[in-house]
Every structure is written in C-alpha cells, then in structure tokens.
Amino acid sequence: MKITVLHGQNHKGSTYNITRLFLDKLAGENTEIVEYYMPGDTPPACIGCCNCFVKGENQCPHAEVVQPVVRAIQEADLVILASPCYVLGMTGQLKTFLDHMGYRWLPHRPHPQMFCKIGLAVSTAAGAGAKKVTKDLRRHFFNWGIPRSYGYAKNVGATNWEMVPAKKKARIEQEVSRLAVKILKKQGKVKPGLKTKVIFKLMGLMQKSSDWNPTDREHWEINGWLNGKNPW
Secondary structure (H helix, E strand, O other): OEEEEEEOOOOOOHHHHHHHHHHHHHOOOOOEEEEEEOOOOOOOOOOOOOHHHHOOHHHOOOHHHHHHHHHHHHHOOEEEEEOOOEOOEOOHHHHHHHHOOHHHOOOOOOOHHHHHOEEEEEEEEOOOOHHHHHHHHHHHHHHHOOOEEEEEEEEOOOOOHHHOOHHHHHHHHHHHHHHHHHHHHHOOOOOOOHHHHHHHHHHHHHHHHOOOOHHHHHHHHHOOHHHOOOOO
C-alpha cells in the first residue's frame, strides 16, 4: 500500500502525533509512505489566473511545486489530509495547496485513479472545531472522486501533545487502532457510491452541452466518459 500524507502544519503537535499513530497502525512490510509538510512544501497562494482550468495544470505558474504533490496523491492508495484546527478551519497553508487542486474536481478534470482510493482526514483542537475541519477536508476528497473517506477529529483539551493526559492518549490510541482496522479492511475494495455516480453523470452531461472550456472537454473525451465509459 502507498500512503500520501499532507501535513497542514510544520510543527509536531497533537495532529501530527495522531497522524503518526495512524501511520504506525496502517503500515505493513510493503507500505510506502510519502509525506509533505506545510508551509515548507506549500506553493505560493493561488493568483486566480485560471490557467490550470483553461490551459492545463502544467501552465499554472506554481506547477513545479504543485505537480509533484498531485502525482503523489494520484499514485497513493490512501490519502491523508491532516490539519490542526485554526480559528474553526483548516490551516491556511493546507488550504493554499488545496486551492491549486480545483481543476481536479468532478466538474473539471477528475483523475481516473482517484475513484478507487480511500481518504482519511485528521484534525485536533484544544477546544471546538476539529469536526468542522475533517468535514471540510472530506469534502475535498469527495470532489476529487475518492469514493470512501473517514474522519478523525479530537478535542485534546491541550495546546500541545505533551500536555494531553496519559489516559486521553490511551483512548486516542484505541480509537485510532479501530479506525485503522476499518481502513485496512476496505483497502482495494472501495467503489463509488450513488451520490458520486449521479454527480459524475451530471458533470458528463454538462461537458456534452458546454464548449466553454475545451481543455476540460478534451479530458472527458480522451477518457471515453462522454461515450458512456466510467472511471470505476
């Protein structure tokens, strides 16, 4: 199994340590793990030029930074998006990268490989907000075409991992172990659900009836999606 992790922070706090717990539980003898840390691996902010949509992703002024990460996501079996909660949302660093993935959303040019993956969103907060973060991150998974995703959100009641009580850490490890087992059982067995299939078909109808973006339409034509072929 290949796992690609996008850490929405550079410091090794609660979100980082819980993500490491997941990796420890999920990793096997042949597991390959690729990790990116924000902001070190974050591209500059999207400038709204729309080149990725209209001219192709390689025409993005930040393609040199963005595309290696995109390829790692596409090649992974499991994609993990991990972000602590900052002011009831994901970190700005992670959002900056995700903005560059807009062209890969279902209405535009979803990659065929995305429809067989699993996503995992991880977030922690000292107080409220972690569940909102995982919900937002799972929305990105869905719009990339990933058919099955899980969220792990935790109010740790502390501003750093060292301050989290030992009993709470033990409960977290138990919860992580149970969720890791679920993920491993689903590995290689996930298929898009009805919602994904319906939206994909609607996007196909939109591509058939619209010529505003030839780059998007060509992507759908090359994959055979306008002639009834499916990516799953």
